[in-house]
Amino acid sequence: MQTQRLYYEDSYIKEFKTKAISCEKRDGFYAVILDKTAFFPEGGGQKSDSGYIGDVFVFEVLEENGEIIHKTKEPVNEGEEYFCKINWDLRFSRMQNHSGEHIVSGLVHKKYGFDNVGFHMDEEYVTIDFNGELTREQLDEIEDEANEAIYRNIDFKIYFPDEKELKNLDYRSKLDLTEDVRIVEILGVDVCACCAPHVKKSGEIGVIKLLDFTKHRGGVRVVMKAGSLALKDYREKYKNALGISNLLSVKQHDIFTATEKFYNDLGDERRKFYEYRLSVANRDKENLKDINGSLVLITDGYDMDMMREVVNFGAEKTEKYSAVFSGDDRNGYSFVIASKTQDMNELKNEISQKLNGRGGGRDGMIQGKSVTTKQDIINFFKEV
Numbered sequence: 001m002q003t004q005r006l007y008y009e010d011s012y013i014k015e016f017k018t019k020a021i022s023c024e025k026r027d028g029f030y031a032v033i034l035d036k037t038a039f040f041p042e043g044g045g046q047k048s049d050s051g052y053i054g055d056v057f058v059f060e061v062l063e064e065n066g067e068i069i070h071k072t073k074e075p076v077n078e079g080e081e082y083f084c085k086i087n088w089d090l091r092f093s094r095m096q097n098h099s100g101e102h103i104v105s106g107l108v109h110k111k112y113g114f115d116n117v118g119f120h121m122d123e124e125y126v127t128i129d130f131n132g133e134l135t136r137e138q139l140d141e142i143e144d145e146a147n148e149a150i151y152r153n154i155d156f157k158i159y160f161p162d163e164k165e166l167k168n169l170d171y172r173s174k175l176d177l178t179e180d181v182r183i184v185e186i187l188g189v190d191v192c193a194c195c196a197p198h199v200k201k202s203g204e205i206g207v208i209k210l211l212d213f214t215k216h217r218g219g220v221r222v223v224m225k226a227g228s229l230a231l232k233d234y235r236e237k238y239k240n241a242l243g244i245s246n247l248l249s250v251k252q253h254d255i256f257t258a259t260e261k262f263y264n265d266l267g268d269e270r271r272k273f274y275e276y277r278l279s280v281a282n283r284d285k286e287n288l289k290d291i292n293g294s295l296v297l298i299t300d301g302y303d304m305d306m307m308r309e310v311v312n313f314g315a316e317k318t319e320k321y322s323a324v325f326s327g328d329d330r331n332g333y334s335f336v337i338a339s340k341t342q343d344m345n346e347l348k349n350e351i352s353q354k355l356n357g358r359g360g361g362r363d364g365m366i367q368g369k370s371v372t373t374k375q376d377i378i379n380f381f382k383e384v
């Protein structure tokens with residue numbers, strides 16, 4: 001016996017009473033068949049509904065050999081009447097987005113002749129793949145027209161034409177079906193074969209926003225949000241825009257220009273600071289002290305760039321080690337040591353033993369940290 005599909009009769013049924021026909025234990029779940037159901041099984045790019053049969057949670061619904069299977073973790077009693085409830089907020093958001101997708105795909109098809117060749121819808125956003133390229137300006141126009149179709153509050157007409165009617169019907173479809181083809185017609189905008197629940201009037205979609213788009217297999221992939229998803233997106237972006245506008249003390253519509261300027265200014269400051277640090281390092285090259293043939297600078301406030309600059313300079317002037325230690329006796333020292341002639345692996349071991357240091361590196365240069373004192377560093381180079 002086939003389950004009566006309430007979602008075809010009325011896509012707005014959120015709650016209903018029905019009898020459980022069968023409940024079969026399967027691997028990791030129960031497969032429940034109901035006398036009638038408003039639970040939409042997966043199809044047409046739209047995920048299945050979830051909800052409750054009595055107190056039993058339905059986590060997935062699918063169609064299997066013409067039967068609608070409600071997957072549950074707990075069993076229900078065969079033959080018993082149940083009050084059922086679908087997760088309506090999620091379903092309605094999907095209806096808004098799926099119906100919105102039909103409007104956009106229909107308009108693109110009408111205007112440019114491109115087909116929707118891929119449709120993905122999840123809790124966050126929708127993507128539509130078109131088999132032709134579109135520019136931002138063209139997408140903006142489509143977005144305007146799609147929203148105008150919402151303002152006009154157009155009827156969605158849903159019907160199952162017979163074979164003869166179907167032959168004469170010009171409609172979008174991914175499948176070449178001839179039987180039980182369910183047509184979703186948005187008057188004056190689109191005619192398309194689809195098995196999913198839709199809104200009754202376009203006004204219920206609320207708003208359609210086309211977001212990012214990327215080139216995809218010779219066409220474009222467009223990210224879309226409609227209805228409550230679009231509102232949520234706007235709310236989130238508003239919060240971000242407000243935060244940045246307060247931070248930079250500019251109007252919200254100027255945050256890009258202001259951020260770009262801030263970023264460029266920061267780059268200039270960084271460049272200036274880098275040049276300043278190098279000038280300090282260049283000056284300090286003269287302060288390298290000869291300790292038993294090694295050239296050593298013990299200083300504070302140096303970063304890696306500065307240390308390397310001085311060490312490279314020193315390495316050209318000595319047969320032994322060129323070293324910079326930056327820090328103080330209380331907090332320890334960062335160091336960079338280089339040599340054109342000496343075995344750095346051996347030095348690494350000695351630093352670890354005598355200067356309580358850890359370091360690594362290659363190509364005749366090591367760098368690391370050492371918990372030691374200025375005097376111990378001087379003694380170390382006297383002996384090494």
Ligand SMILES: [Zn+2]
Pocket residue numbers: 044098102193194195196
């Ligand atoms: Zn559809």
